[in-house]
Amino acid sequence: MPRMGQEPKRRAALLAATVEEVGLAGTLDVTVGQIARRAGMSPALAHHYFGGKADIFLAAMRQILTDYGAEVRAALRTAPEGRRLEALIAANFSESCFAPATVSAWLNFYVLARRDAQAARLLRVYQARLRSNLVHALQPRAAAPQLAARRIAALIDGVYLRAALSGEGVAGAAEEVIAAAHALADIR
Amino acid sequence: MPRMGQEPKRRAALLAATVEEVGLAGTLDVTVGQIARRAGMSPALAHHYFGGKADIFLAAMRQILTDYGAEVRAALRTAPEGRRLEALIAANFSESCFAPATVSAWLNFYVLARRDAQAARLLRVYQARLRSNLVHALQPRAAAPQLAARRIAALIDGVYLRAALSGEGVAGAAEEVIAAAHALADIR
DNA sequence: AGGTTGATTGACTCATCAATCAATAAAAAT
DNA sequence: ATTTTTATTGATTGATGAGTCAATCAACCT
Numbered sequence: 423m424p425r426m427g428q429e430p431k432r433r434a435a436l437l438a439a440t441v442e443e444v445g446l447a448g449t450l451d452v453t454v455g456q457i458a459r460r461a462g463m464s465p466a467l468a469h470h471y472f473g474g475k476a477d478i479f480l481a482a483m484r485q486i487l488t489d490y491g492a493e494v495r496a497a498l499r500t501a502p503e504g505r506r507l508e509a510l511i512a513a514n515f516s517e518s519c520f521a522p523a524t525v526s527a528w529l530n531f532y533v534l535a536r537r538d539a540q541a542a543r544l545l546r547v548y549q550a551r552l553r554s555n556l557v558h559a560l561q562p563r564a565a566a567p568q569l570a571a572r573r574i575a576a577l578i579d580g581v582y583l584r585a586a587l588s589g590e591g592v593a594g595a596a597e598e599v600i601a602a603a604h605a606l607a608d609i610r
Numbered sequence: 611m612p613r614m615g616q617e618p619k620r621r622a623a624l625l626a627a628t629v630e631e632v633g634l635a636g637t638l639d640v641t642v643g644q645i646a647r648r649a650g651m652s653p654a655l656a657h658h659y660f661g662g663k664a665d666i667f668l669a670a671m672r673q674i675l676t677d678y679g680a681e682v683r684a685a686l687r688t689a690p691e692g693r694r695l696e697a698l699i700a701a702n703f704s705e706s707c708f709a710p711a712t713v714s715a716w717l718n719f720y721v722l723a724r725r726d727a728q729a730a731r732l733l734r735v736y737q738a739r740l741r742s743n744l745v746h747a748l749q750p751r752a753a754a755p756q757l758a759a760r761r762i763a764a765l766i767d768g769v770y771l772r773a774a775l776s777g778e779g780v781a782g783a784a785e786e787v788i789a790a791a792h793a794l795a796d797i798r
Numbered sequence: 799a800g801g802t803t804g805a806t807t808g809a810c811t812c813a814t815c816a817a818t819c820a821a822t823a824a825a826a827a828t
Numbered sequence: 829a830t831t832t833t834t835a836t837t838g839a840t841t842g843a844t845g846a847g848t849c850a851a852t853c854a855a856c857c858t
Contacts (some may be wrong), residue, residue: 428805428854434695450723451639453845462806469847524725533721535775536636545775573790577761580768587723587733602761605793614825614834630844641815657817 432471433481435461440482445523449481450530480540483531485546490519506559507607508600514578515550515596522589529586549575564607574603599605620659621669623649628670634713638667638718668728671719678707682743693766694747694796696788702740702766715775736765752795754798762791 439461445451454475458468472478494513501509513519535541556571564570577580581599627649631640642663646656660666683692706712723729732772744759752758769787773780 426804433771449721466807475846529724530721532620532771533637533717534773536717572623573765573786577765578768578773579771580764580766581769583720583771584764587720602794605796608793616835654837663816
């Protein structure tokens with residue numbers, strides 16, 4: 423069985439398994455053993471490829487943010503000029519970003535960011551990017567883009583949070599946030 | 611030293627210590643020993659008064675919600691008729707609710723609610739109460755109170771979340787949410 | 799063939815902690 | 829005075845889980 427060049431596959435499998443496991447458990451209190459088993463390998467191998475548990479979590483968070491970034495970039499690229507705001511919000515509530523396990527993992531990484539400086543930095547990157555994207559999208563249509571962006575960002579996070587907690591279907595969440603965003607954009 | 615009627619004091623001390631410790635650590639990964647030490651007693655005594663760790667957390671969460679409920683009720687009682695909405699939002703961002711440790715503890719209890727059914731129930735009570743209060747306050751001034759309430763509730767949670775994460779000063783948060791809420795109330 | 803390197807794991811170590819328990823001490827009750 | 833009740837803790841137990849290490853195995857290179 424053991425062939426060469428397994429590293430990328432193993433790493434990817436571990437990251438996916440981490441998100442799944444954290445999402446399923448609803449907590450970062452998952453053992454390396456659980457993650458490794460789900461990824462189809464021994465705990466020792468997980469330690470071999472990543473230094474330790476913290477590194478695994480961090481890498482998983484980075485992965486989620488990367489995926490999110492790609493999703494957003496793709497959405498903005500294909501959006502018509504005047505509908506950047508709508509596309510941006512829709513991307514934030516896209517299927518891939520909104521898979522239950524992913525949302526739950528997000529929430530837990532939020533908490534991780536309170537302890538871990540590196541996680542906090544990652545999160546700040548995400549927040550800055552979201553804000554910047556929002557400001558850009560709001561530029562031509564809002565009286566006070568910076569202000570509106572801050573509010574809409576908070577709204578997005580809030581809806582996310584509620585989704586993560588109530589576990590209820592989030593169908594229509596994007597549309598609702600878009601409607602609310604239109605109202606928020608017009609504040610003077 | 612050992613006198614009678616210590617139980618209430620000890621319980622209260624443990625709950626306060628729990629919030630402080632969880633808030634400080636930024637995680638529920640605090641030991642009973644840490645909590646007990648901060649409350650000025652041995653770990654064994656903590657186990658004596660509460661059944662176990664889970665019970666301590668649950669009681670602490672209940673305490674936070676009780677305090678929050680009292681704060682809100684007081685604010686609504688003294689608010690003039692036409693300013694219920696503003697008073698309600700202000701109460702949600704009051705000093706006591708917004709102490710850093712408290713906010714951090716909230717966030718972690720949010721996460722706890724994903725695993726623990728009892729915690730989830732408590733959280734649902736809070737959410738229902740907030741929504742009901744918002745609907746009531748919006749009744750005379752919003753076209754669609756239910757809808758607006760849902761959005762404003764999400765916004766409040768979102769701002770809370772951001773405050774918990776960025777640790778930045780939240781001065782003026784209430785005013786900003788109030789302004790946004792006015793805009794959100796007018797959606798048809 | 800023989801050696802090097804990456805892949806892989808079982809077994810082990812070490813630390814941490816929740817929970818228990820028996821023992822002690824002080825008040826209250828009789 | 830002695831019995832009961834409440835308060836309190838030190839010491840212990842038992843489980844769990846992160847991280848390490850030496851050993852195995854297969855491919856690749858020379």
